[in-house]
Amino acid sequence: MADGHTAVDAGALNPAPPLSAINFFDPEFLQDPYPAYKRLRDEAPVYRDPNSGIVFVSTYDLVMEVNRQPGVFSNRFSEALRAGSPERMDPEELAILSAGVPPVDTMLTADPPEHTRYRKLGMKAFTYKRVEQMGAYVAEVTNALIDRFAPRGSCELKAEFANLLPMTVIADALGVPREDMDRFFHWSEGFIIQLSGVATRDQRLDAARRIVDYQRYFVEKIEEKRAHPTDDVISDLVHADLAEEDDPRKMTHSELISIIQQLLVAGNETTAHALTAGIYYLLTHPEQMAAVREDSSLIPNFVEETLRFLSPTNNMWRLVKSDAEIGGFPVRAGEVLLLRYGSANRDAAHFEDPDRFDVRRENARSHLAFGVGIHTCIGAQLARKEMTIAFPILFDRLQNLRLKAGATLRYSPNVLLRGVLELPVAFDGR
Numbered sequence: 140m141a142d143g144h145t146a147v148d149a150g151a152l153n154p155a156p157p158l159s160a161i162n163f164f165d166p167e168f169l170q171d172p173y174p175a176y177k178r179l180r181d182e183a184p185v186y187r188d189p190n191s192g193i194v195f196v197s198t199y200d201l202v203m204e205v206n207r208q209p210g211v212f213s214n215r216f217s218e219a220l221r222a223g224s225p226e227r228m229d230p231e232e233l234a235i236l237s238a239g240v241p242p243v244d245t246m247l248t249a250d251p252p253e254h255t256r257y258r259k260l261g262m263k264a265f266t267y268k269r270v271e272q273m274g275a276y277v278a279e280v281t282n283a284l285i286d287r288f289a290p291r292g293s294c295e296l297k298a299e300f301a302n303l304l305p306m307t308v309i310a311d312a313l314g315v316p317r318e319d320m321d322r323f324f325h326w327s328e329g330f331i332i333q334l335s336g337v338a339t340r341d342q343r344l345d346a347a348r349r350i351v352d353y354q355r356y357f358v359e360k361i362e363e364k365r366a367h368p369t370d371d372v373i374s375d376l377v378h379a380d381l382a383e384e385d386d387p388r389k390m391t392h393s394e395l396i397s398i399i400q401q402l403l404v405a406g407n408e409t410t411a412h413a414l415t416a417g418i419y420y421l422l423t424h425p426e427q428m429a430a431v432r433e434d435s436s437l438i439p440n441f442v443e444e445t446l447r448f449l450s451p452t453n454n455m456w457r458l459v460k461s462d463a464e465i466g467g468f469p470v471r472a473g474e475v476l477l478l479r480y481g482s483a484n485r486d487a488a489h490f491e492d493p494d495r496f497d498v499r500r501e502n503a504r505s506h507l508a509f510g511v512g513i514h515t516c517i518g519a520q521l522a523r524k525e526m527t528i529a530f531p532i533l534f535d536r537l538q539n540l541r542l543k544a545g546a547t548l549r550y551s552p553n554v555l556l557r558g559v560l561e562l563p564v565a566f567d568g569r
């Protein structure tokens with residue numbers, strides 16, 4: 140160059156820190172992991188984090204590749220996660236948990252052939268037909284919840300609406316009283332803390348106590364429904380036959396408790412986060428809010444784009460069963476993987492301009508927010524139903540919807556589940 144200076148890449152002057160300098164489990168990092176996800180996809184699609192020893196899988200194609208091989212990449216990760224750290228093997232935590240029913244791996248944390256048998260029963264709970272018929276009922280619950288805060292002209296949408304719709308639907312489906320919902324939230328948080336990947340010892344002990352309380356409550360319900368079956372999912376499960384090697388039998392307390400827990404937890408926080416995020420994304424994209432309000436045929440794709448963009452189950456564990464390769468990267472038996480669904484859903488190789496929220500995106504529905512393969516979410520149809528019914532009702536009843544002045548949003552400090560903690564909004568209600 141004429142002035143004698145050499146042109147240098149701006150990045151070289153201020154190089155990004157190496158990936159090894161990032162604490163991927165830090166609650167502050169979790170506020171916006173997307174720039175780091177992009178670096179992982181570009182620089183190290185399969186990356187062994189030297190700080191945690193966990194292997195991250197971050198691209199769309201490689202997440203698919205792992206999920207196509209359940210014989211190699213196992214969902215029996217609960218033991219491995221505990222064994223991986225002395226903190227997780229805390230004797231006090233184990234003592235608290237041993238007062239409850241012994242844990243057993245059923246759907247999410249099981250592998251074939253057990254997984255197949257439990258999943259078959261779990262799927263019966265939310266058959267296509269049953270969920271298809273729930274439209275009017277979901278609308279009724281939605282309207283009843285809005286009635287409570289509409290006259291006030293403002294609300295905290297997550298706590299007062301988004302949490303309550305899925306929890307009411309699950310409580311009704313399970314056949315347990317809505318009045319007990321506060322307890323379900325309390326217990327559900329216990330499971331979420333346990334899965335969070337960032338819990339302190341005190342939080343884990345507290346979570347263990349909540350889990351044992353949950354178990355006691357549901358053992359009682361199971362026994363009630365064993366004696367007096369009613370038309371609900373718990374009764375169905377209690378009286379169902381688990382087809383075990385030509386020798387059908389009823390499920391044990393441990394098995395039932397595990398399945399009910401998954402329905403209660405997997406279905407609530409995820410759907411609540413998705414409902415909250417959908418509203419938030421439209422509030423921050425007013426032209427798309429106007430388009431969706433005007434043309435309700437955009438709602439189903441808006442739901443898919445919300446699921447893609449947020450990925451409420453942002454990450455999920457896998458356990459490597461035998462030495463293998465992922466995209467040419469060797470992994471060893473016993474290693475723990477983190478499948479980054481959130482990153483896969485922002486992969487430019489699959490989604491054009493992936494960080495743009497676009498309710499008209501043509502391939503939005505090909506997201507991996509519900510997973511893929513044998514563990515694909517069994518509640519996907521139910522979650523979609525709740526969202527497609529609730530959003531238009533919210534838009535209709537909450538006119539001039541806006542974020543409350545001064546609202547600052549924080550994402551939940553959880554490695555697996557992503558979503559904002561609160562969404563304070565104002566509106567002209569009707």
Ligand code: HEM
Nearest residue numbers: 246247405406409410451452508509510514516517518522
């Ligand atoms: C927006 C809402 C939801 C999202 C984003 C979501 C996401 C997921 C994902 C990613 C998986 C796969 C996990 C893996 O790869 O190992 C999964 C599995 C599962 N989900 Fe959902 N889910 C949602 C709603 C629900 C609902 C409403 C229910 C129940 C009523 C539910 C029950 C389950 C169960 C039981 C599994 C385990 C299935 C198996 O292992 O075979 N989910 N979910």
